[in-house]
């Protein structure tokens with residue numbers, strides 16, 4: 001459904017004095033029917049990639065076909081086959097939801113009757129009937145986002161791009177929008193390509209996660225594959241004081257060669273107290289009892305112990321030494 005080869009985009013700023021390589025040689029193949037989450041820190045090149053694939057921005061070099069059409073040679077073909085839901089609300093504030101859907105259908109060349117039928121079918125299928133005669137200003141954030149998504153579906157695209165669909169929403173509305181997306185995916189089997197900042201959402205909802213950093217793909221797979229191949233489990237031990245923690249690190253070294261080389265191999269976004277020891281292990285469930293027995297054998301009193309499964313942030317940290325939840329330093 002999407003095939004990109006060496007897709008690149010360079011911007012020049014300050015009257016050509018400064019070059020920004022926003023996307024650098026991206027290769028990507030996406031099968032039809034996939035729900036793909038495109039993740040990365042601020043400035044990684046996610047929106048630029050999305051804008052190139054949706055023909056809103058020409059690439060500096062490289063090629064891509066989207067839904068069978070070349071983005072450079074046949075941008076109209078791409079636009080007819082895809083839907084795009086941007087970060088800003090697309091519905092105007094003062095038109096009723098059904099009228100807005102009809103206007104969108106007309107913009108795609110449908111007759112008034114056909115556009116009306118399509119609007120009603122969408123309202124029905126997406127459970128939006130009760131919003132049909134309301135104006136967007138009277139809707140909640142989640143409802144408004146659902147209407148935006150419906151607008152992107154009027155011309156029955158094969159593929160829908162969503163740029164940060166749940167950003168700026170409260171947790172309840174985020175869950176509402178996600179349920180909506182998952183239902184859409186289940187019922188239509190359509191291909192969904194979305195960017196998100198929310199790692200937990202990408203982790204639990206997407207079938208495939210592509211992580212980009214500084215314009216390049218650094219990881220690609222299912223969330224489980226990425227976590228088990230690139231991050232691994234961890235055990236966090238809480239000790240009574242810094243001296244005990246130091247001794248515990250020595251004992252832990254035998255469980256993990258990395259633990260010996262780097263006493264705190266995984267600096268979390270919140271700095272751990274120096275009484276906390278973090279130990280990378282292949283499997284936390286089996287390592288925990290052995291580790292506690294070893295600590296006891298060395299006369300070290302452990303106050304707290306817990307096995308920690310990796311998150312996608314741990315994957316990013318393992319690959320880049322930075323946390324995905326940290327802000328990028330401004331260039």
Ligand SMILES: Nc1ncnc2c1ncn2[C@@H]1O[C@H](COP(=O)(O)OP(=O)(O)OP(=O)(O)O)[C@@H](O)[C@H]1O
Pocket residue numbers: 011012013020021022040041042043044045046047048049
């Ligand atoms: N029109 C532009 N002119 C100059 N630089 C740009 C332009 N658009 C994007 N950039 C730069 O390109 C880089 C990638 O930006 P992009 O918006 O694609 O990142 P992103 O991953 O979508 O970030 P965010 O998560 O913050 O939306 C950034 O350094 C950004 O400042």
